[in-house]
Amino acid sequence: MWYDSSAIKLFWTLSVSGAVIALGLALVSRWLSTAGVPMPIRAIRVPECKTEIPARETAEVFGAALLFRLAIFVGLTVLFCVILYPGSGLDTAIQLWKKWDAWHYINLAELGYYGYTEEGQHLFVVFFPLYPWLVRLVSSITGNTMVAGLSVSFLCYAGGCVYFYRLVAWDYGRPAARRALLFLSVFPYAFFFGGVMTESLFFLTTAGALWYIRRHKWLPAGILGMLAAMTRMHGLLLIGAAAAELVENMGRLDWKVILRRLPTLLLPALGTLVYLWLNASVTGDPFGFVQMQEHWSQGFCWISDTLWYVLQNAISFHTPEVRYEIWIPTILLFPLFFGLLVGACRRFRSMYTLYGFVYLILNYSLSWLLSAGRYLSCALPFFLFAAVWTEKRPVVTAVLTAAMAGGFLINLFLYLSGGQIM
Numbered sequence: 001m002w003y004d005s006s007a008i009k010l011f012w013t014l015s016v017s018g019a020v021i022a023l024g025l026a027l028v029s030r031w032l033s034t035a036g037v038p039m040p041i042r043a044i045r046v047p048e049c050k051t052e053i054p055a056r057e058t059a060e061v062f063g064a065a066l067l068f069r070l071a072i073f074v075g076l077t078v079l080f081c082v083i084l085y086p087g088s089g090l091d092t093a094i095q096l097w098k099k100w101d102a103w104h105y106i107n108l109a110e111l112g113y114y115g116y117t118e119e120g121q122h123l124f125v126v127f128f129p130l131y132p133w134l135v136r137l138v139s140s141i142t143g144n145t146m147v148a149g150l151s152v153s154f155l156c157y158a159g160g161c162v163y164f165y166r167l168v169a170w171d172y173g174r175p176a177a178r179r180a181l182l183f184l185s186v187f188p189y190a191f192f193f194g195g196v197m198t199e200s201l202f203f204l205t206t207a208g209a210l211w212y213i214r215r216h217k218w219l220p221a222g223i224l225g226m227l228a229a230m231t232r233m234h235g236l237l238l239i240g241a242a243a244a245e246l247v248e249n250m251g252r253l254d255w256k257v258i259l260r261r262l263p264t265l266l267l268p269a270l271g272t273l274v275y276l277w278l279n280a281s282v283t284g285d286p287f288g289f290v291q292m293q294e295h296w297s298q299g300f301c302w303i304s305d306t307l308w309y310v311l312q313n314a315i316s317f318h319t320p321e322v323r324y325e326i327w328i329p330t331i332l333l334f335p336l337f338f339g340l341l342v343g344a345c346r347r348f349r350s351m352y353t354l355y356g357f358v359y360l361i362l363n364y365s366l367s368w369l370l371s372a373g374r375y376l377s378c379a380l381p382f383f384l385f386a387a388v389w390t391e392k393r394p395v396v397t398a399v400l401t402a403a404m405a406g407g408f409l410i411n412l413f414l415y416l417s418g419g420q421i422m
Helices: 006-034 055-084 090-095 101-115 130-142 145-172 174-186 190-194 199-214 218-229 233-250 255-265 268-283 288-293 303-316 320-344 350-363 372-376 380-389 394-416
Strands: none
Touching (some): 006 233, 006 303, 006 320, 055 090, 055 145, 055 190, 055 394, 090 145, 101 130, 101 145, 101 268, 130 145, 130 199, 145 174, 145 199, 174 190, 174 380, 190 199, 190 394, 199 218, 199 233, 218 255, 218 268, 233 255, 268 288, 320 372, 350 372, 350 380
């Protein structure tokens, strides 16, 4: 095969690594220039719209988002359930969502981290605790863990939409906020927001933290960042987003102000400490999850190497269905998101571009990347970039929305029917 050539592999590594490093340096340089540090890239003052959203409008956004999730479940899930299992009822439709990681979150909610083992090993400490803890709490009310999981996800998605809408509207106005929510909601992997997964909870906590960071309300930003870090390791990235915004807003590197704000900026680290405490309690080692990740074939892998094996699998993976359901979408999504970030480099605040850059690169730096699309559904700055890019482009907006909605329907059907969408 052509891709077995060491020369081609070297060219690939240098090209991908060079592009990633160059963009990262450009983003950092632009941020430093906003702090008054002489840099090759000059600072550009990003205009602010400062659109306040009244309580009634936030309630409307919450209600519309919740109705959208219910419509997806009642309409599409039940429809697909009837197609897949004629004569089945609501209970079957609910159980259809118990796929892949959803099994583990349900078992963790019911059995706890101590009780849920496999061959005597606590393999499931790799799953962060806030979501299963919330599901367990809500299941004491609903009496059904699956219903509790779906309820938590529906409500968190609606709450996340409110924060994200307010965030985008503050800088770019209501039309951009509506487009950003539209693109996020019909993204081909956005159906996970309605599943028994962590996507909606991470969306809520991250969007909320970014909103408070943008409004320079550091304590609520830190608290929500802590909750995000108890949902996924990526919650720690909110520390960087907060630091970027603090410095850009000051227009200088004032270390006294930075040190005064440091305790609240670092609050997300408490969420990680809770996770490490959980590992220590369950496995006896605060970093027990590192060993358990080997079972899941997970670990750090430099992004050029990740994209190389993804490309190889997209071309020649032995199972055609898996090629089309996992590897081809994974390799196509990266240049699309990377391109959006390149276009956004000098047009958006550094809290968005730096956060988006690190989030994208880390998600594509895994040794066995099976869920890139699901992870990218929470890459919030990119939906903001797309919303601003499509301003005064109604045809592009319509085509993009239709294309993503088509992918949404296909992926949802494949997921519910047992496809390799995870």
